[in-house]
Amino acid sequence: MSLTPKLLSFAVLMALGGTAAAGNPHVDRALGLIKANGAAVKASPADAFIARDVIVDANGAEHVRFDRTYGGLPVIGGDVVVHSRGGQMQSASLTLGAPLSVNLRPNLRSDEAIVAAGAEFGSSFKGNPASSLVVYARDRGAAKLAYKVGFQGADQNDNPVDMTYIVDARNGKVLDRWTNIETGKPGGGSTCTSTTPAAGTGKTLFSGSVAISTTNCGTSFQMKDQTRGGGYTTDLNNGTSGTGTIFSDADNTWGNGTVSDRATAAADAHFGIATTFDYYKNVHGRNGIANDGKGALSKVHYGRNYVNAFWSDACFCMSFGDGDGVNYAPLVDLDVAGHEMSHGVTSRTANLTYSGESGGLNESNSDIFGTMVEFYANAPSDPGDYLIGEKLYIKYPAGDHALRYMYHPSLEGAGRSVDCYYSGIGSLDVHYSSGPSNHYFYLLAEGSGAKSFNGVDHTSPTCNGSTVVGIGRDAAANIQYRALTVYFTSSTNYAGDRVASLNAAADLYGAGSTQYNAVAAAWSAVNVN
Ligand SMILES: [Ca+2]
Ligand SMILES: [Ca+2]
Ligand SMILES: [Ca+2]
Ligand SMILES: [Zn+2]
Numbered sequence: 118m119s120l121t122p123k124l125l126s127f128a129v130l131m132a133l134g135g136t137a138a139a140g141n142p143h144v145d146r147a148l149g150l151i152k153a154n155g156a157a158v159k160a161s162p163a164d165a166f167i168a169r170d171v172i173v174d175a176n177g178a179e180h181v182r183f184d185r186t187y188g189g190l191p192v193i194g195g196d197v198v199v200h201s202r203g204g205q206m207q208s209a210s211l212t213l214g215a216p217l218s219v220n221l222r223p224n225l226r227s228d229e230a231i232v233a234a235g236a237e238f239g240s241s242f243k244g245n246p247a248s249s250l251v252v253y254a255r256d257r258g259a260a261k262l263a264y265k266v267g268f269q270g271a272d273q274n275d276n277p278v279d280m281t282y283i284v285d286a287r288n289g290k291v292l293d294r295w296t297n298i299e300t301g302k303p304g305g306g307s308t309c310t311s312t313t314p315a316a317g318t319g320k321t322l323f324s325g326s327v328a329i330s331t332t333n334c335g336t337s338f339q340m341k342d343q344t345r346g347g348g349y350t351t352d353l354n355n356g357t358s359g360t361g362t363i364f365s366d367a368d369n370t371w372g373n374g375t376v377s378d379r380a381t382a383a384a385d386a387h388f389g390i391a392t393t394f395d396y397y398k399n400v401h402g403r404n405g406i407a408n409d410g411k412g413a414l415s416k417v418h419y420g421r422n423y424v425n426a427f428w429s430d431a432c433f434c435m436s437f438g439d440g441d442g443v444n445y446a447p448l449v450d451l452d453v454a455g456h457e458m459s460h461g462v463t464s465r466t467a468n469l470t471y472s473g474e475s476g477g478l479n480e481s482n483s484d485i486f487g488t489m490v491e492f493y494a495n496a497p498s499d500p501g502d503y504l505i506g507e508k509l510y511i512k513y514p515a516g517d518h519a520l521r522y523m524y525h526p527s528l529e530g531a532g533r534s535v536d537c538y539y540s541g542i543g544s545l546d547v548h549y550s551s552g553p554s555n556h557y558f559y560l561l562a563e564g565s566g567a568k569s570f571n572g573v574d575h576t577s578p579t580c581n582g583s584t585v586v587g588i589g590r591d592a593a594a595n596i597q598y599r600a601l602t603v604y605f606t607s608s609t610n611y612a613g614d615r616v617a618s619l620n621a622a623a624d625l626y627g628a629g630s631t632q633y634n635a636v637a638a639a640w641s642a643v644n645v646n
Pocket of ligand 4: 460483
């Protein structure tokens with residue numbers, strides 16, 4: 118989520134999931150299949166595979182996701198999902214085009230790579246930039262030995278900036294770059310030791326008076342959700358680092374519906390994250406962001422006049438700014454909370470790299486599920502629609518009524534988002550290259566032509582003059598979720614998304630089904646053929 122390219126934010130680092138370690142029979146079986154079917158995963162003798170996620174379908178089909186190393190170095194773009202059934206290899210999802218053959222002797226020293234990346238970052242960095250060798254294999258062209266360089270600093274508003282650069286180890290050219298926001302520290306804060314759940318009431322800014330789950334600490338209550346893995350909400354008190362202070366309250370009624378009470382935005386965030394947790398669990402059978410039942414930390418009142426919100430994988434947490442108080446209220450409404458938490462889900466599954474076309478697909482996936490959460494919550498004061506962040510405005514800047522318009526992306530105020538795919542879209546900011554995927558999802562769910570939600574016109578054009586008939590948003594979201602978790606890899610692009618969506622639709626509804634054909638028609642309608 119972000120309003121401007123400069124403020125965009127997302128973390129991409131990944132911890133090994135506990136369920137995906139070697140010794141797990143699904144992992145061992147998939148490793149055996151990789152050994153026996155090296156060509157299918159473009160394996161080279163120097164490759165090693167580290168399991169990251171396991172999905173087993175009701176029919177016994179297994180999908181094991183691996184990261185790849187080459188000569189011991191991480192391969193960016195080398196990840197693969199092995200699909201099998203009954204111990205038989207069925208297929209593999211990957212973007213690597215050929216087995217790796219890379220000279221592992223760099224021409225450049227690590228410090229020279231830092232200087233090369235620093236020329237792009239500028240001089241306002243903090244600490245010592247880190248640099249390590251990787252194999253960069255995101256392009257279909259030859260893989261390259263590269264340095265992965267991290268630069269941290271702050272922008273002119275003192276908001277943290279955290280960049281990753283990929284620097285060619287042969288000639289110092291910056292091959293790729295993306296942002297990571299990583300400000301929080303892990304830790305439980307000063308939460309009480311009680312595990313007694315309590316039913317509180319949140320007087321929210323955007324969703325009215327809602328039930329929220331809290332903890333009974335004896336003489337007071339804390340904003341920690343015992344029914345959803347202990348997810349808790351803290352006050353960052355306008356700072357930009359640390360865990361913050363957990364919200365406490367004497368009567369278990371939180372906030373007053375306005376920003377005059379610091380607990381109001383907290384109630385919105387706590388409610389939004391709980392709703393997102395429930396959506397994933399009840400609709401997709403996913404038990405929390407990492408599918409391990411654990412709740413996450415949400416930090417509100419992040420920074421000063423911060424018009425953004427973000428997920429950070431490093432702290433397994435979300436941060437929500439207060440907005441500028443002029444045009445934007447605190448960024449804690451339902452579709453934004455769902456959007457940010459969905460970045461966490463993406464990072465634990467496909468791990469779409471936040472750059473190029475895969476970055477646009479990452480952003481779009483968060484818009485899709487943020488919207489699904491809004492529909493799922495069914496809050497009378499924030500009914501479902503295909504606008505993103507429409508509730509955040511105190512007053513509308515010229516032409517803007519939402520951050521994004523899924524049914525017609527180019528309606529975005531400055532017209533920087535695009536409706537139709539074109540080759541080269543990957544050079545746009547990820548919040549604009551997300552446009553065709555948002556547009557695809559809307560067409561798949563609702564169809565083309567005139568429609569309105571809650572009095573807001575949602576007329577959706579197609580790029581090829583076709584008429585698309587929607588299959589309903591629940592079916593569309595099922596297809597998206599399966600594509601994300603089973604078929605996407607970190608470098609999936611638009612063409613790959615079309616293939617993944619069709620695979621997902623075939624699994625769920627059958628090849629040649631109405632839903633399958635609608636996926637093909639909706640992608641064609643945004644020029645992805
Ligand atoms: Ca109270
Ligand atoms: Ca709404
Ligand atoms: Ca919305
Ligand atoms: Zn985002």
